[in-house]
Amino acid sequence: MESYLNENFGDVKPKHSSEEVLKRWRSLCGVVKNPKRRFRFTANLSKRYEAAAMRRTNHEKLRVAVLVSKAAFQFIQGMQPSDYSVPKEVEDAGFQIDTDELGSVVESHDLKKVKYHGGVDGIASKLATSSTDGISTNNETALIRRQELFGVNKFQESEARSFWLFVWEALQDMTLMILGACAFVSLIVGIVMEGWPVGAHDGLGIVASILLVVFVTATSDYRQSLQFRDLDKEKKKISIQVTRNGYRQKMSIYDLVPGDIVHLAIGDQVPADGLFLSGFSVLIDESSLTGESEPVMVNAQNPFLLSGTKVQDGSCKMLVTTVGMRNSMGKTDSNSQ
Template sequence: MESFLNENFGGVKAKNSSEEALRRWRKLCGVVKNPKRRFRFTANLSKRSEAEAMKRTNLEKLRVAVLVSKAALQFIQGIKLHSEYVVPEEVSAAGFEICADELGSIIEGHDFKKLNMHGGVDGIVDKLSTSVTHGLTTSGDNLKLRQQIYGINRFTEGKAKSFWAFVWEACQDTTLLILALCAFVSLTVGIVMEGWPKGAHDGLGIVASILLVVFVTATSDYRQSLQFKDLDSEKKKISIQVTRDAFRQKISIYDLLPGDVVHLAMGDQVPADGLFINGFSLLINESSLTGESEPVNVNSENPFLLSGTKVQDGSCKMLVTTVGMRTQWGKLMATLVKEEMMNPLQVKLNGVAAIIGNIGLFFAVVTFAVLSQGLLSKKYHQMSF
């Protein structure tokens, strides 16, 4: 019996049995009463093959539709890339064949299609009227034209605070506001009780103290802001190696223009957005922009260099394409809050001042409570007698 079952129904398993084995098993069990009830929770074998055939047909149709859609998109994008870009008149009049916005879109989107449409890195070099070996030419009005078309390599800075802005900030101190309220009460009570000017001495003394504290604090903060501004401007005076007029020379990063050929080495900061020309073992740390700690390998297959990043290893020659607020670093700076952040020393000093103010306020409240209690007790004893 066991051999008979194994021979005829050995293919029947608890799961994933073949369709033929299931048919033989159901045919054998067809003698039971009400076979429909027996197999009501199992698959419909008569329709399984139809479902499989329909599934294969649908998958094939879906594959064809995806391929057709992909080909159509590539065709449309190819037409757009070749037909939509038109060189602006002012750019072509200046002797260039590509505008700043087009260069910015290539770098921002890491757009290989646009880059290849313009002829790759060599094509961008030609359209910027520069040379990989000789760099920019400084003769005539070449540099001024580039500045007019592509801008300068400077970032928009927030307007410096005036002295009166620091005076207004100093007036917002909680302790000074409490003293101002006390001065008002003292002036009102003194003038009512003792008349002018004898009753106003105490109140005017408090007002003079408040003004002295406000102007001393504002003057100190204003001078400190000027010193930090000078230090920041000194810190930003960075020189970079470029090739101009076929000579390698040092210039300020603020003088960089699209078309400059920059020489980058390990430890240098990328001064503007650009494209990799040649080099070896170039690793770029993009954590300042993306937050990613892993360095990015930049080469001819991935030629995009972003402003604000740092060269972690290797060296290269770079073609500057975008400068100033059109760079990725410039766009990031534009989105940041324009309010000036306090330095760590200011934070600590403000914390110490807040603690001292709270302690003084506590003792002032205690002193007021004790004096009030003594005054009330004295009045009570006088009324008793």
């Protein structure tokens, strides 16, 4: 048997046999017991052909995708931005760019638009500010007009919850609801058995106890909510270094307007959306917005700074472009409209 196998199937190698040899081997040994187990170490030629065909198809799709991507990239590179039209009220106020355009530049990380507007210095010029001296506050009317057009660096706070809402929440306690049902039954039974008002004493006593617990609980929760609200306001009193009228000064982040030049250092939170002006070894932690743990290496090629992120290393100057605090969903809220 061994000589027969060597003579007829000696060219069947354990590995890397030719397809012709494998075909002959499978055809001669086609009728065997448990063929799947028998040929478990032998290449399945039909599957191999299917895999090869799939590879060719995928390769062709990839080639087409690459060609389409190249064509699209060349088209985008060759396409000039459409002429930007400045709204009349913005132009009349002395600015050459509006808040919608500024928001689209930063939030979409559109470096092409930055270049179209003349770079960061060009955008600063269109915001009627200087990258070195900041905005001029000598004209109070102009500052107010800037706030009217571009908004203020605050978010629309939710209204304080009323006392009666806490009363309603206190009434949702399951124990109190059971006691209320007991009070109702007691009133009905007492009045039927002993008449009014003697039979209502027990039921009314239970109702009075329930109301006492509800109002004490609601009052405590309401006062606590007011304390938390005041504490939250204190935590939000953040100051930042800003250049205005040619010199640095300390001011609240809520007083920032587009065109302000802000100075950031390690540990500072970016107070508003803006563009990088200059700095040294700046690393920005964007994990609070993007979820990425690795810090971003911000410079002229990536000048976009988003509010809510933190400076992890280095220091820099930024041009504020869009104001309004960024909420937990990553969107910017502004009460300017």
